[in-house]
Amino acid sequence: MGSTVVVLGGGGFVGRAVCDRLAAAGHRVVAAGRSAPGPGSVRLDLVADDVAHLAGVLAGVAPDVVVNSVGSIWGRTDAQMWEATTLPVLRLLDVLDSLPVRPRLVHLGTVLEYGPTPEDTPVGPDVPDVPDTAYGAAKLAATRAVLDRVRSDGLDARILRVANVLGRGTPDVSLLGRVAGALLTAGPGGPPVEIELTPLLARRDYVHVDDVAGAVLRAVTAPGAGDVLPIGRGRAVPVRELVELLIEISGRQARIRESGPAGPAEHLCVDPRPAARVLGWTPRRSLREAARDLWEQRSARAAFDPASTGGVEPRRHIEHPMEVSP
Numbered sequence: 631m632g633s634t635v636v637v638l639g640g641g642g643f644v645g646r647a648v649c650d651r652l653a654a655a656g657h658r659v660v661a662a663g664r665s666a667p668g669p670g671s672v673r674l675d676l677v678a679d680d681v682a683h684l685a686g687v688l689a690g691v692a693p694d695v696v697v698n699s700v701g702s703i704w705g706r707t708d709a710q711m712w713e714a715t716t717l718p719v720l721r722l723l724d725v726l727d728s729l730p731v732r733p734r735l736v737h738l739g740t741v742l743e744y745g746p747t748p749e750d751t752p753v754g755p756d757v758p759d760v761p762d763t764a765y766g767a768a769k770l771a772a773t774r775a776v777l778d779r780v781r782s783d784g785l786d787a788r789i790l791r792v793a794n795v796l797g798r799g800t801p802d803v804s805l806l807g808r809v810a811g812a813l814l815t816a817g818p819g820g821p822p823v824e825i826e827l828t829p830l831l832a833r834r835d836y837v838h839v840d841d842v843a844g845a846v847l848r849a850v851t852a853p854g855a856g857d858v859l860p861i862g863r864g865r866a867v868p869v870r871e872l873v874e875l876l877i878e879i880s881g882r883q884a885r886i887r888e889s890g891p892a893g894p895a896e897h898l899c900v901d902p903r904p905a906a907r908v909l910g911w912t913p914r915r916s917l918r919e920a921a922r923d924l925w926e927q928r929s930a931r932a933a934f935d936p937a938s939t940g941g942v943e944p945r946r947h948i949e950h951p952m953e954v955s956p
Contacts, residue, residue, distance in 0.1 A: 632657035633694035635850060636733075638722070639663060640671060643799045644738065644792070644842055645699040651843035652697075652850065660691050663700075676700065676718035676725075684721070685728045695734045695850050698722060701769065708764035715765065719772035723779050735787040736849045739773045741835070741860055741900060742766035743791060749833075753791075753860055754901035773858065780856045788849045790842075793862030793900045796872075796920040797839035798927040806921070809873055810928045813882045822883035829888045830870035832896040835862040838915035838923075848909035862900025863913045876921045880929075 635652050639645040640661025653659045661671040664678075672687055688696070701715040719737070726732050744753040745760035761767045779785040800807045809825060816823035845861045870886075877884045905911045 633850065634658045634660070634692060635695045635697060636660045636662050636672075636688065636691055636693040637697045637699060638674065638676070638718075639699035639701070641665070641668070642699060643801055644795060644839060645697075646799060647797070647839045647843040648697055648699060648846045651840070651847050655847055657850070660693070662687075676721045677713060681721065681724050681728060684725045688725060689729055692731070693733045695736060696722070696726065697736045697738070697846055697850070699738045701738075701772075706765075711764040711768040712771070715768040716771045716775075720775055723775060723785075726785070727779075727783065732785070734850070734855075735776065735785060736846055737773065737776050737787060737789045738846070739789050739791040739858070740766065740769045741791050741793050741862065741898060743770040743773060747897065747899075749866075749897045752864065752899045752901035755858060755860075755904055777856065777858070786855045788852075788855060789858045790845055790849060790905075791858060791860045792842055793835040793837050793860070793898070795839050795842055796836045796917065796924060797915075798923040799839065800924045800927075802928075805869065806872060806876055806924060807928070809876055810880070810925060813877065813880045813884060813925075814929060814932045816882040816884060818881060820883065822885050824885045824887055826887045826889060827873070828890045829892040830868070830873060830886075831892060832869045832898075833866040834869060834896070834898045835864065835866055835900045836872065836917055836920065837862045837900075837913055838917070838920040841913040841915050844914070845905060845909060845911045848911045852909050854908065857904075857908050859905045859908060860900040860902070861905055861911075862902060863917075864900055864902040866897055866899040867917065872917065872921065875918060876925060879918070879922050879925050 635657050637645050637649050640649050641663045649659045649661050662674040664675045666673045700718050706714050741753055742763055743759050743761050743766050744757050745762045747753055759770050761770050773789055776787050780787050812823055812825045
């Protein structure tokens with residue numbers, strides 16, 4: 631028999647994929663969020679609700695495992711990152727401590743907790759944590775809080791630091807989500823649409839959302855605690871290459887115009903070997919599949935909701951490794 635798993639942020643991009651994968655593996659899955667995301671889900675607000683209420687809701691579900699996929703960079707200022715990203719985890723740890731039986735915790739962090747790395751250095755357990763963004767710093771504070779409970783109170787927890795995620799459900803406000811929206815305005819067989827972007831200089835590790843869900847599934851059941859495991863494909867891909875791939879898959883005509891100040895040529899590559907060794911996990915889905923899944927989902931949605939298409943604002947493109955919603 632499978633475990634009972636509560637997925638916090640179960641209505642978000644990564645959270646939905648995690649729920650689907652766990653359910654397919656035979657687990658009883660309860661999605662949780664600030665608004666109950668569907669039948670069989672529960673409403674939990676880790677910031678607004680008091681600990682007693684949160685503990686009562688979780689005790690009623692009696693989870694064996696809690697997966698925390700709460701937190702998003704989108705629509706937040708630097709000053710709001712602590713409340714949006716760190717505070718929910720601090721509250722969650724207090725809630726777990728108050729339960730009659732404390733469940734395992736699988737916490738989804740981000741590779742942005744590592745900070746910038748040289749081009750020839752994949753991020754992994756031996757790389758120091760020196761984040762250079764407010765989001766990365768807030769997520770690192772959450773990770774350290776979890777590790778403190780592992781060491782001091784014996785919390786059964788595992789942390790997955792997730793690279794950039796792509797696939798079905800990719801947020802519209804992400805770089806590739808907005809490029810897809812712009813492509814949909816071109817129409818099949820129509821004249822080229824011009825997409826204005828800031829210089830596409832970054833090279834980042836992207837991983838299919840289904841592979842991330844597979845890593846969570848392994849973390850739910852694999853023995854051991856206290857590991858911090860980066861989750862990615864192990865290859866830094868030029869962002870420009872992914873934009874061109876999405877245009878190719880769409881079959882639409884587009885011209886990319888890069889303008890504005892050029893930021894640093896960011897590089898990020900994950901070392902997937904620790905996850906393979908500890909969890910027996912390796913990525914299996916290609917980036918072409920991820921881009922195709924994104925396009926098919928967005929184009930199908932546009933057929934029912936024409937207002938879901940739109941252009942791309944020429945802003946600096948800082949991708950969020952784990953685009954999820956609370």
